[in-house]
Amino acid sequence: MNGTPYTTVIGLEVHVQLKTRTKLFCRCSTAFGAAPNTQTCPVCIGLPGSLPVMNRQAYVLALKTALALHCDIPACTKWDRKNYFYPDLPKGYQISQFDLPMSRDGYLDIGDPQGRFPDRRVRILRAHLEEDAGKSMHDEVAGRADSRIDLNRAGTPLLEIVTHPDLRSPEETKAYLTELKLLLSYIDVSDCNMQEGSLRVDANVNLHLPSPSGTIATPIVEIKNMNSFRAVERALAFEAARQYQVWQETGRKLGDVPKQTRGWDDQAQVTRAQRHKEESSDYRYFPDPDLVPVRVTPAEIDAARAALGELPAALRDRLVTTYALDRYDADVLVNQGRPLVDYFEQVAAQCQDPKRASNWIQQDVLRTLNERGIGIAEFAVAPPVLAELLRMVGSGTLDTMRGRQVLQQMVDTGSDLATAIAALGITEMSDEALVTLCRELLAANPKIVADVKNGKQQALGALIGQARKRNPNADPTRVRKVCAELIEEM
Numbered sequence: 001m002n003g004t005p006y007t008t009v010i011g012l013e014v015h016v017q018l019k020t021r022t023k024l025f026c027r028c029s030t031a032f033g034a035a036p037n038t039q040t041c042p043v044c045i046g047l048p049g050s051l052p053v054m055n056r057q058a059y060v061l062a063l064k065t066a067l068a069l070h071c072d073i074p075a076c077t078k079w080d081r082k083n084y085f086y087p088d089l090p091k092g093y094q095i096s097q098f099d100l101p102m103s104r105d106g107y108l109d110i111g112d113p114q115g116r117f118p119d120r121r122v123r124i125l126r127a128h129l130e131e132d133a134g135k136s137m138h139d140e141v142a143g144r145a146d147s148r149i150d151l152n153r154a155g156t157p158l159l160e161i162v163t164h165p166d167l168r169s170p171e172e173t174k175a176y177l178t179e180l181k182l183l184l185s186y187i188d189v190s191d192c193n194m195q196e197g198s199l200r201v202d203a204n205v206n207l208h209l210p211s212p213s214g215t216i217a218t219p220i221v222e223i224k225n226m227n228s229f230r231a232v233e234r235a236l237a238f239e240a241a242r243q244y245q246v247w248q249e250t251g252r253k254l255g256d257v258p259k260q261t262r263g264w265d266d267q268a269q270v271t272r273a274q275r276h277k278e279e280s281s282d283y284r285y286f287p288d289p290d291l292v293p294v295r296v297t298p299a300e301i302d303a304a305r306a307a308l309g310e311l312p313a314a315l316r317d318r319l320v321t322t323y324a325l326d327r328y329d330a331d332v333l334v335n336q337g338r339p340l341v342d343y344f345e346q347v348a349a350q351c352q353d354p355k356r357a358s359n360w361i362q363q364d365v366l367r368t369l370n371e372r373g374i375g376i377a378e379f380a381v382a383p384p385v386l387a388e389l390l391r392m393v394g395s396g397t398l399d400t401m402r403g404r405q406v407l408q409q410m411v412d413t414g415s416d417l418a419t420a421i422a423a424l425g426i427t428e429m430s431d432e433a434l435v436t437l438c439r440e441l442l443a444a445n446p447k448i449v450a451d452v453k454n455g456k457q458q459a460l461g462a463l464i465g466q467a468r469k470r471n472p473n474a475d476p477t478r479v480r481k482v483c484a485e486l487i488e489e490m
Contacts (some may be wrong), residue, residue, distance in 0.1 A: 001355035006207040008240045009217075010173055011093050011165035014180060015158045015191045017132070017198040018061045019272040023155035024131045025052030025095065025291075030157075032196045036150035044131075044155030045213050046091030051290050054079075058129065058157035059294060061189040062102060063304045065159055068187050068311055071106030073301055079291040083284045088134030088149050096160075098285040102294070103130035108183070109313060110175045113328040123164040132156035135197075153197070159189075165204065177201065177229050178335070182312050186338055194227055201226050205236060206254065207243050215488055217254040218243050222277055224264040235264040239271050315341060323354035332362055340366075340376045343383055353394055360390060364404060368411055381410050385417050399476050402426055426473060437474060438482045442490075452487050460484060 026043035032129040042050035066073060080098040106124035106312070107287065128438040134151040167173045181192045188250055192199040203226070207218040223239055226232045238367070245251065259277035264270075310318070312334050319330040319341070333341055344361050365386075369376065381389075386407070393403040402424075409420040441463050442449055451459035460480050 002010065002242075003077065004244075006209045006240070008168060008170075008210055008236070009165045010167035010169075010236060011204045012161075012163045012167070012173065013202040013204070014161045014177070015132075015202075016161065016184060016192070018058050018157045018159055019159055019188065019190050020055055024055050024057060024058050024129070024157035026155055028155065028466055032193075032379040034152055036148070036152060039130055039152040044406065045151055047395070052095065052288075054291065054294065055157060059296075060304060062127070062129050062157075062159045063296065063301070064187050065161075065184065065189050066103030066106065067301070067305050068183055068308055069104035069106035069124050069161070071124060071126060071127055073103050074100065074295075076100070076293050076295050077102040078293040080128075080285045081288050084278075084282075086133060086136075087147070088136045088151065090134075090151070090154070094133060095129060095288055095291070096130035096285075097128035098280070101126045102296075103127045108179060110172065111177050112171070112175060112421065113331045117169060117172050117175075120166065120172060122166045124343055125162045125164050127159055127161045130158050130160055132158050156372065163244070170236040172205070173236055174229050174233050177232065177311070182335060182337075184359050186310075186312055195231075201232055203232065203236060205243070207240060207247065209247070216247075217249050219254055219257050220259050221271075221333075222259065222261045223264055223271055224261060224274070225265075227266065230236055231264060231266050234266075234269060235271060238269065238455040242271065242373060246323060275362040278486055298359050306346075309338075313423055314489070321435070323348055323358070325354060325358055328356045328363065329355075331380070333358065336376075343376050346383035347387045347390070350384055351394070353390060356390050356394060359413075360386070360407075379411075380414050381407065382471070385410070388417055396475060396477055398426070402472075433471075434474065434478055434482055435486075436465060437471060438463075438479060438486055440470075442483060442486055449487055453490075457484070 017030075020030060022028060023044055026041050028039045028041050028044055031039070043052055063073065077097060077100050079095055081093040082096045082098070083093045084094060104126040105125075106127065108122050108124065109119065110122060111119040132153045132155065134149055134154040136146045137149070137150060139146050163176075167176060184190045184192055184199075190198055194200070203223045204220055205223065208218045209216040209218070221239060221243065223235050226235050259279075261274045261277050262271040263274050265272055315338075316327070316330045316334050319325050319333060320327060325333075333344055340361070343365075344357060347361065348357040351357055364381065365376070365381075369379065389398070389403055389406060392398045393400055398406065398421075405424055406417070406420045406426070409415065409424055410417065411421070413423070415423065445463065445466075448459045448462055460483055464474075464476045464479050465484050467479045468476070
């Protein structure tokens with residue numbers, strides 16, 4: 001409850017645009033950014049005499065997603081017409097799935113490596129296919145105020161993933177969405193670009209309040225128009241507080257008023273009432289007479305399951321088990337996507353130090369990728385090269401600071417390891433030169449010598465900086481060791 005006198009209860013409806021080249025029931029392109037109304041045909045705008053034909057690839061991608069979410073897959077599903085009027089829906093109905101969705105009863109596990117909330121299994125009620133509507137654009141410039149319709153999105157294949165009301169906080173909700181987006185990315189079914197409308201989130205939220213007579217539930221509100229995961233968090237936090245205030249003022253409970261749809265105003269950071277929410281019966285669902293039921297065979301299900309590959313949850317577990325990484329490190333690596341995990345595994349295998357490989361990739365490699373706005377495929381240092389550099393750091397041939405300088409040199413110039421080392425003037429000090437340097441430092445620092453003799457070993461740290469100023473090639477570990485030995489002999 002996070003210190004509040006209520007529990008927030010949240011269920012999500014996530015619309016995922018599937019990665020197909022053409023629409024769900026016609027051959028019009030789904031490419032983003034085309035001029036308005038240039039990617040339409042009689043089928044997707046519902047002209048008389050046109051007939052839809054299902055895009056099989058959309059079904060295959062939906063099947064992969066459902067299996068990744070551990071859903072049950074029925075042998076047969078059908079298409080239904082969901083009847084309602086919007087200016088951007090010229091047919092007057094949307095082709096969707098009602099009582100026989102293509103999957104149901106799945107789950108997605110979420111957690112927080114930082115321990116802000118307990119691990120939770122979020123149950124998936126259903127995941128079903130449907131076509132998108134068009135887009136209404138409202139020009140509210142003074143003196144013009146008009147609305148225009150772009151039907152390019154009409155007929156775009158969507159997979160609607162509906163959860164049970166299992167989430168209990170904005171933080172859990174963001175974690176669920178992050179994990180879902182990561183899963184969709186790993187199985188390559190959607191680009192999940194919220195700015196382009198490839199992933200859209202509607203949240204159903206109400207409050208449960210304890211009372212002597214049992215739990216009191218407030219009316220459910222559906223929140224729309226959230227364009228980022230951060231916006232989802234903020235909208236849910238605001239709506240929970242708003243509902244509690246309304247309940248204190250009115251005492252209204254679930255069932256007292258119709259379900260309401262509210263839109264998130266990101267600029268004002270508030271939700272605003274839009275309309276009362278319809279019930280399913282208001283949409284007058286009935287089987288689409290133009291589309292035959294879809295049957296899926298066990299062989300097709302097995303093929304889709306085999307194409308999934310290693311999913312994020314299993315990959316995290318393997319990184320922890322195989323490479324002895326902690327959960328947080330495994331989570332960071334996996335959340336960056338499979339290409340970065342593959343890069344890490346190559347480096348770890350070749351340098352024989354997974355923890356060091358993980359640390360350098362998280363701190364140095366990711367920083368470079370973020371600064372330059374590139375992916376790991378464009379990173380200038382190949383896994384064998386980074387592995388060799390880490391072996392040199394691990395053996396003491398290079399200290400950590402010099403190692404990072406070498407890495408930066410390779411990134412900046414594209415040079416190989418040897419060339420980068422030579423360009424920085426890095427040479428290994430001989431034992432004789434190192435002993436001479438340490439004797440000079442001890443002679444110049446009698447107080448440090450006295451402190452060390454009195455048991456303050458940490459005082460040796462001050463000598464390392466002095467050594468590096470005199471000779472940048474002085475290895476800190478070797479300096480500390482030799483100085484300690486020389487003091488012991490005094």
